[in-house]
Amino acid sequence: MKIRLSVPRLRPAVLALALLPAMIACAGKEDGSGTARADSSTGNATATSTAEPQWTLAGALLAGRLAFNEGDDVMAAKLLGLAREAAPGDQMLATSTLSALVGSGNFAEAAKLAAEIKQQGAKTQLIGYVELVDRAKADDWKGAKTALDSISDDGVGRIAKPFIAAWIELGATGKLDAAVAALGPLSEFNGLGSVVTQHTALMEDHLGRTQQALDRMKGAADAGAASARFIELYIEFLRRAGDKGSAAAFLDLFRSANAGIAGAIADPLADRLGQPVEKGPIIQKPVEGLAEAFFDLGSILQSENAGDQAKVFARMALELDPQLDIARMLLGNIMQQRERCPDAIDMYRTIPESSIFRWSAEISVADCQQKLEDTNGAIATLEGLVKARPGRTEAVVELGDLYRREKRFADAVKAYDIAIGTIKEPKADDWSLFYSRGVAHERNKEWDKAEPDFKKALELSPDQPYVLNYLAYTWVERRENLDEALKMLNNAVEQRPEEGFIVDSLGWAYFQLGDFEKAVTYLERAVELQPTDPVLNDHLGDAYWRVGRKNEARFQWHRSLSFKPEADQIGLIQEKLKSGLGAVKPDAAVPSGG
Template identity: 65%
Template sequence: MKIRLSVPRLRPALFALALLPAMIACAGEEQGHGAARAETVPGNAPDAQPQEWSLSGAILAGRHAFETGDDAMAAKLYGMILKETDGDPVTASRALAAMVGSGDFASAVELAAKLKQSGARTPLVPLVELADAAQRGDFKAARAALSAFGSDNISRVAKPMFGAWVALGEGKDEAAVLAELDALDAVNGLGGIAVMHRALILDHFGKGAEALPTLRQAAESGYGSARFIELYVDILHRQGDAAPARDYLTRLSADESGIAAAISDPLLERIAQPAPKGPVVEDARRGLAVAMFDLGSLLSSENVNEQAKILARLSLELKDDLDIARLLLGNLMQEGERWQDAIAMYRSIPAGSIYRWSAEISVADCQQKLKDTDGAIATLEGLVAARPNRMEAIVELGDLYRRDQRFTEAIATYDRVIAGIKEPATRDWTLFYARGVAHERAKQWEKAEPDFLKALDLSPDQPYVLNYLAYSWVERRERLDEALDMLHRAVDQRPEEGFIVDSLGWAYYQLGDFEQAVTYLERAVELQPTDPVLNDHLGDAYWRVGRKNEARFQWHRALSFEPEADLVKPIEDKLENGLGAAETPAAPATGN
């Protein structure tokens, strides 16, 4: 079984883009204008000096840069290609997307105008025109750009969201502006966004108090995006309702994890100060920026990441202090494995922003991906010092030490936060679980077992704790009937996680039920085919049921996946000598 520690994270789960083979390996640099550019890091992309590229080379390199998320380099290369060709519409569309994606808004506006003049049809042109017109304060032109949007599903949401703020810029009255949002009511899943934008518009017209009942209802029903939390608290604060805002934030800080809890403490500090004068959103341009971010965030949640990135970039062109848009862009770069670019974007969030702490959590993760362990430790230590009451950084720091096999330091790290908990809550199971893992890996079972039991006491059906504790009992030939039941419960909850399915198969192996073991271990390897431990376990089970050629094949596979050093020699011995006679199966405990 491969043992893993799973704890709540502030960022979305990462996914890897399928990278094209690298065509070049020269250094590149980003140029361009606009808010929040991510700096291209030497070694990330090829240099794009015109004299160094043939047209076919530039096309291949441009495609590679575009598909790996290096927008600055893609914009350069596609710009070169456009100068050498008659303006292929696919190339032009990609060039425009890359310009926006890299933050080179001025070049994007120029190219969009050329594309419009040439009659090229790409949905990004009117979106860039809309942002440019709003930035210039020309809402007549903004309305014309909006009318050129298509009829696809994204446009069905964009038109009313953006249209409300365009109407405000046109000088229309409250009723006309709010009427623009009515079309959102027909789109499933947009209730929270519609509530937020109606509240912002009412607040702009001096009627924030009228927005509060609907916001309060959404909060009580559990709607809790970071944007919603900030908006609800800001309007309460401006209306002089600091007490309910404090109660709301205190509950979030105590009961939630992730970004909702992370922004609660700085928001509590914000409402302790005098409320700002005026509305939350000062004008139509900034309102449109918020609408673009909200749509981008929605698309990101559906993994429509290219459009999400473009909308987040445009939102920053219209409102460059929209820090949550920088956080989204950092997330998207991180998901695309653009670790250095992600760090630069996260750290473009000002130190005083309510989102900076969350961004630094992600910075530490990027540093670990870059093998900068010392940098990650320094980042996390800074976060722990800044917010000793928040568990995310301390758990991440402990996890880092644990992964680096520095178990004594990991245990000391977890001890620091656990010592400060007066009454452990449900969410604290992660701390006891994490410390239990460190104790177990440090061969301190007498300390590990109580931590796992405490984690289960706090969260009785937590599949990761069930898996780890039950597997440990199986390995130790203890409480086997209870362990088997726990592993079945864990698999029932996480049937898609190979290492949990492996644990159940390995339990049957230890009990001598090799046929049943094979069933589960084959499934585990199907789920995680490149895990060396899982392949090793399946090889053992195959040997026990007489499938010796298949056993050796699995052992060879296990070695090919670079197992930890202490596993290499035992696997090599099995390849040479096979397995000896099976040990007497462990008998299930009687419970007496």
């Protein structure tokens, strides 16, 4: 039986680091923010070439710009730096080099370059940001204020400047009212309320107004604030106040929902409740608060698909506070989205094993390993995660999906068994687990176990098109429940008319039931939707043969072979090319109402 694995990848989203999108129309992308392709990366090619000091200006410039556009900041900084030696006065080249230096984490060289090109009259907002970070690190708040003043109030500056100004004000004067007033302009932006509350509470706590800060955070929590960083900070406020009961209750909200990164950090945060309480405020020095501001700005920019700017701000957050692990998560996420998987893995694994974010980081590492086709590495990573946290489903579901793609169906079933075993009362969203296990059972030739899983998935999510498609398709192949199967397939096609494999299922059902003309109609549409799928082309060839269009049938079978079908189908298609199809099975008949 030929089954298309119409199983969407349903791993939970574990990288929801940011706040709700702020809908900031002014936060546009920088040049070179297009999505990079893994197979066009300059990483390997330029790494070898740059060992030979034979770059021409044009060569270094072109290769450097390519590396910059693909997010390879280390290589871009090196090559653009070489190009600058030949064109030191080129301000556009200097700006790109500065951005690459910051993006690569080479802040010391970035600070030197920023000072140099400022003297040359370069005009870029990045100079001001680099300067203020450099001055803040030196506890020179007056210098940081001067640098901030050089940054435009337009674009990203409309949001960035109030956050940064508040912490500079606190560092310079120690006055809460002035610092809070600096945040005032942010009130005009929807979606930033919880972030402003969070920063205000951190400043209050820093100045000893801890109860006031806790009350403020509690109000935000009651209003639904739930970013990963907010959760971590609120639990820390409650822990220091000795209110372990409220902290545990708050964490239960996310643990029970199993909600991505929020759920993943719930257990380690609960463990933290039993540890000795540190003395002093959460933010020990204003520079750490400034790091929080840069991280939140990076999160906001990432949510607005301004990844290059988000990366720069995340790097500055880490420069100000190297212990801010969530900024490393953000950077890894940005690298992963740009398909810089080796860089992302390196970044994720700079997060200490003791960090509450390390488990979530390793989930992302496994995802990167799969994209790099390092299947054994991904399995090892996921198996380690399952062993470490058997009560969480993200890793074990990911492991089951990976086993299924590798056709290790018995292993996939075991993984899904673990995930389903953690569910006390299945909810609507759990349909995908039963569906995935059903597919694994079916592919492992265990229909007696697969069918109940598909029915359970439909019980949890009635009319779910993927389940309707798979269950009904299999029923048709088995000559069971034909009337119901056709109704289910028509339902699935009505919901997903743009998905070729679902349209194909309906066409193939009509073929199996002997209605070849109707089969051709649907199978032609399916191939139009997914023209390079080997199974769909093979099915259309079969239908053409049955209606007497034999030359077209052979053409479709040839196409199917060109698209690399599964190994067990190649010989069957080759035999059809040689001899065509045999006689129609006598039991092929359209069911009533078909």
